Amino acid sequence: MATEHSKSSARLMIAPAVFVLLVWMLVPLCMTLYFSFADYRPMRGTFDAWIGFGNYASFLTSSSFLSSVMVTLQMVAGILLITIGGGVALALLLDQPMFGQGIVRILVIAPFFVMPTVSALVWKNMFFNVDNGLFSYLWKFFGAQPYDFLSQSPLLSIVVIVAWQWLPFATLILLTAVQSLSSEQLEAAEMDGAPGYSRFWYIILPHLSRAITVVILIQTIFLLSIFAEIFVTTNGAFGTRTLTYLVYQRVLESQNIGLGSAGGIVAVILANVVAIFLMRIVGKNLDT
Amino acid sequence: MARAISNRKKIMWTALSWGIGLLIFFPILWTFLTSFKSEATAISDPPVWFFFDWTTQNYSDVLERSNYPLALMNSIIIAVGSTLLGIIIAVPAAWAMAFVPGKKTKDVLLWMLSTKMLPAVGVLYPLVLIAKYFGVMDSRILLIVVLMLINLPIIVWMLYTYFREIPGEILEAARMDGAGLKNEIIYVLTPMAVPGIASTILLNIILAWNEAFWTIILTTVNAAPLTKFISSFSAPEGLFYAKLSAASIMAIAPILIMGWFSQKQLVRGLTFGAVK
Numbered sequence: 010m011a012t013e014h015s016k017s018s019a020r021l022m023i024a025p026a027v028f029v030l031l032v033w034m035l036v037p038l039c040m041t042l043y044f045s046f047a048d049y050r051p052m053r054g055t056f057d058a059w060i061g062f063g064n065y066a067s068f069l070t071s072s073s074f075l076s077s078v079m080v081t082l083q084m085v086a087g088i089l090l091i092t093i094g095g096g097v098a099l100a101l102l103l104d105q106p107m108f109g110q111g112i113v114r115i116l117v118i119a120p121f122f123v124m125p126t127v128s129a130l131v132w133k134n135m136f137f138n139v140d141n142g143l144f145s146y147l148w149k150f151f152g153a154q155p156y157d158f159l160s161q162s163p164l165l166s167i168v169v170i171v172a173w174q175w176l177p178f179a180t181l182i183l184l185t186a187v188q189s190l191s192s193e194q195l196e197a198a199e200m201d202g203a204p205g206y207s208r209f210w211y212i213i214l215p216h217l218s219r220a221i222t223v224v225i226l227i228q229t230i231f232l233l234s235i236f237a238e239i240f241v242t243t244n245g246a247f248g249t250r251t252l253t254y255l256v257y258q259r260v261l262e263s264q265n266i267g268l269g270s271a272g273g274i275v276a277v278i279l280a281n282v283v284a285i286f287l288m289r290i291v292g293k294n295l296d297t
Numbered sequence: 298m299a300r301a302i303s304n305r306k307k308i309m310w311t312a313l314s315w316g317i318g319l320l321i322f323f324p325i326l327w328t329f330l331t332s333f334k335s336e337a338t339a340i341s342d343p344p345v346w347f348f349f350d351w352t353t354q355n356y357s358d359v360l361e362r363s364n365y366p367l368a369l370m371n372s373i374i375i376a377v378g379s380t381l382l383g384i385i386i387a388v389p390a391a392w393a394m395a396f397v398p399g400k401k402t403k404d405v406l407l408w409m410l411s412t413k414m415l416p417a418v419g420v421l422y423p424l425v426l427i428a429k430y431f432g433v434m435d436s437r438i439l440l441i442v443v444l445m446l447i448n449l450p451i452i453v454w455m456l457y458t459y460f461r462e463i464p465g466e467i468l469e470a471a472r473m474d475g476a477g478l479k480n481e482i483i484y485v486l487t488p489m490a491v492p493g494i495a496s497t498i499l500l501n502i503i504l505a506w507n508e509a510f511w512t513i514i515l516t517t518v519n520a521a522p523l524t525k526f527i528s529s530f531s532a533p534e535g536l537f538y539a540k541l542s543a544a545s546i547m548a549i550a551p552i553l554i555m556g557w558f559s560q561k562q563l564v565r566g567l568t569f570g571a572v573k
Contacts, residue, residue, distance in 0.1 A: 019397035022389035026453055027405065029386060033446045034412045037420035037427070044422065099317070106303070107311040115557050116318035119325055122556035124507040126528040127545045131328050135538060141340040143327065150343075176321065178563075182572050185564050223571045234416050237509035241528050256418040261514070266422050277419040284414040291571050292407055 038277070044270035052264045064271035074272070076248070077255040084168055084251060085232045089225060091172040096179030096224065097217065100187045101209075103180070121177035125237035132170045133159060133242050163247035170238050175231075179224045186220035187213070219290075226287035233280055252276050325549075332356070332542035339538040355543035364518065365544060368526035372548075374437050375512070375522050376505040379444035380498055383452045386445075388494065391456035396465065406457065410569060413450040417510050428515060437520045440512060444505045452501055455566045459493025496562040499555055506552050523548040 045064055048057040068074055103114060120128065136142050137158040145155035158166045190213065198208050234253050243249045245258060256276055260269030319326075331339050333351045359365050394402045424443070425434070433439040463486065471485045509524040516525050527548055530541055556563075564572060 015397050016399065019393035019399070022393035023405065025386050026390035026409070026449065029446060030409055030412050030449060034415060037423035038415070040423035040426070041419055041421075102310070102314055102317065105310040105314070106307045107314050108307065109311065109315070113314045113318040114560070116322040118557065118560055119322055119553060121563075122503060122507070122553045123325065123549050124524050124527070124552070125509040126513075126524045127548055128324070130527060130530065130541060131324055131545060134541060135327060135331065136324065141538070143344060146342065146344055173321070173324070178567070181560065182564055182568060185572055220572050223568055227567060230414050234418070234510065236417075237513060237524065237528065240513060253416065253418050257421065257514075260418070260422045261425070270422060273416070273419040273421060276416045280414055280416045280419075284411060287414070288407055288411060291410065291569050292403065 041270045041273050044266050045274050047267045047270075049266040049270075050264060051266065060267070064267045065275075068268055068271045068275065073250070073255055074252075074275075077250050077252045080164065080248060081233065081251040081253075083164060084171075084235065084249075085229055087165070087168040088172045088175060088232055089228060091168070092175045092179040092228065093221060093224065095172075095176050096183045097214075097221070099176070099180040100183035100217075101213070103184055104187045117180055118177045120173050121175070121181075123174065125174065126241055128174055129170055129238040129241040132166070132173070137166055159242060160247060163243050163249045167235075167238055167242060167249055170242070171232070171235060175228055179228070182224050183217060183220055186217050190216050223287075223290060226283060226290070229283050230280065230287065233276075233283070252279070325553075328542045328545050331538055332546045334539050336537070336539045339542070355539045356547070359540055359544045359547065363544075364521070364526060365547070367518075368521055368523045369547070371437060371440075371516075371520055372506055372522035372524075375440045375444060375520070376502045378437070378441040379448065379505050380452075380501040382441060383445045383449050383501060384456075384494065384498060387449060387452040387456055391453050391460055394453075395457055395460035395463070396468075406454065409450040409453055413447070417447075421514070424511075425515070434515065435517045435520050439515055440520055440522070443511050443515065444508055447508070447511070448501050448504055451504070451566055451569075452497055454569050455497040455500065455562070456493060458565060459497070460490060462493075463489045496559065497566070499559045500562045500566045503552055503556055503559065 046059055046061065048055055048060045048063070050056075099117060103110065103117070107113070134142070136144050139145055139155050139157040142158075144158065148155050194212060195208060198212055203211075235251060236253055236257070239245055239249055239251065239254050245254045250258070252272070253276065256269050256272040259265050259272055330346070332355055333353065334345070334349055335352060335354070338345060338349045394406065428434045428439050467485060467489075468481060471481050476485065506522075507524065509528075512522050512524045513528055516522070527544060530537075530544055
């Protein structure tokens with residue numbers, strides 16, 4: 010069916026998309042790579058095009074790099090833990106027979122569509138605020154001392170905000186996977202007298218493992234570049250400076266382009282490690 | 298008897314699900330309620346729930362005394378513009394890959410996906426530099442192009458998965474009946490492709506509307522969309538919750554409604570076909 014003619018016109022149709030993405034990926038990335046080997050501080054008028062691996066050495070050995078990697082790992086791990094655990098539970102719950110299932114789904118899915126700056130500001134002011142936040146009223150209601158979330162547990166606060174936004178995503182995808190589970194298999198297990206937890210452990214969880222992997226990988230890629238939530242709440246202070254935020258500060262706040270670019274390249278390499286795993290799974294699925 | 302037990306179970310599941318659903322939805326509900334309170338009521342101790350003097354004052358305040366209308370206009374232009382531009386580039390590509398697949402099709406698709414995984418900070422300064430060089434910092438056109446580029450892989454992927462579901466035999470049938478390529482596209486393929494294209498547009502407007510890295514960094518005032526406008530929304534002393542709520546509700550309401558319609562597409566669009 011595919012003639013030579015149709016093949017060449019197909020190439021022509023794909024060309025614009027490939028071209029713009031190629032330019033988008035290569036040009037800025039090569040510039041970052043170039044700057045990462047330079048001593049470039051525009052505020053001071055410094056530009057020395059080649060200083061070797063100096064930027065990498067000082068970026069990788071600085072204590073802020075190590076702590077930013079730790080913060081990033083803790084943040085991503087915390088959010089993944091809440092969203093995957095909560096997502097599996099919610100997906101199983103939403104799969105049960107109930108009245109008004111569609112409406113519950115709508116309620117659960119809603120946070121995903123709230124723009125990051127709005128959810129961060131709403132949580133920061135109306136929930137976490139020590140004077141007027143709802144949590145303070147709740148704490149006082151139970152006779153406890155109001156707790157200043159954003160300065161006492163800033164990392165946890167941001168984890169809660171972002172987990173709230175991503176829980177719907179995990180739930181929706183896991184629900185799709187739960188619904189594709191054959192009920193016959195479950196019924197057979199139930200008839201054989203398998204108790205609830207072993208049905209969950211031996212049938213449901215293995216069935217969900219692929220979807221869980223996909224959720225983990227996709228979320229990790231998005232979560233590695235969390236920005237707005239930190240920008241609005243703590244601005245990177247109180248030990249909430251992730252790798253993304255550290256690079257942003259080096260580049261745009263302290264205007265040390267060389268150092269920041271080296272950090273950017275490091276971030277690209279780290280993200281690629283995750284990306285490779287995701288691509289393998291997606292690639293396998295393309296064949297079937 | 299069995300019916301009765303299953304009904305009781307159903308009611309139990311219903312109560313539990315509604316409870317948890319409302320808990321998750323609560324921050325949005327609370328923002329909605331607060332947006333109709335006076336600033337003093339908004340921070341009253343103990344909090345008031347439904348019984349207060351409902352007022353729309355905050356909405357008119359935000360609309361009149363701030364840059365909200367400009368930000369809303371920018372959000373609409375940037376989200377819709379970047380999506381349409383992306384569709385124009387992606388439809389031919391996805392079309393060709395779905396109907397005339399070659400040996401390299403899979404590699405091209407995966408490569409496109411890999412560009413989506415590039416961390417934004419990796420290209421941060423060059424982009425600012427390029428934007429300044431062309432004098433387009435804080436302009437809508439810059440945001441339209443940048444958001445188009447970051448979402449293009451998703452657009453191509455979604456369209457590809459939709460187009461692939463259109464059976465190839467129908468084309469052969471049309472050809473046998475003597476339809477030319479032009480007629481084939483207009484009368485046979487387009488009607489079958491429209492729903493997929495519409496869902497793709499919907500999901501991408503949502504993604505572009507909520508994008509909050511480039512929109513914050515590349516704009517100041519003129520091209521600042523709602524994400525940026527909200528991020529700078531603060532008042533010196535506590536009394537701004539009601540206005541913050543009103544601005545927030547106006548920023549999220551249209552997208553929330555669109556989002557509810559696009560639940561199914563969300564799974565397809567954001568998992569790149571890895572979960573069906």
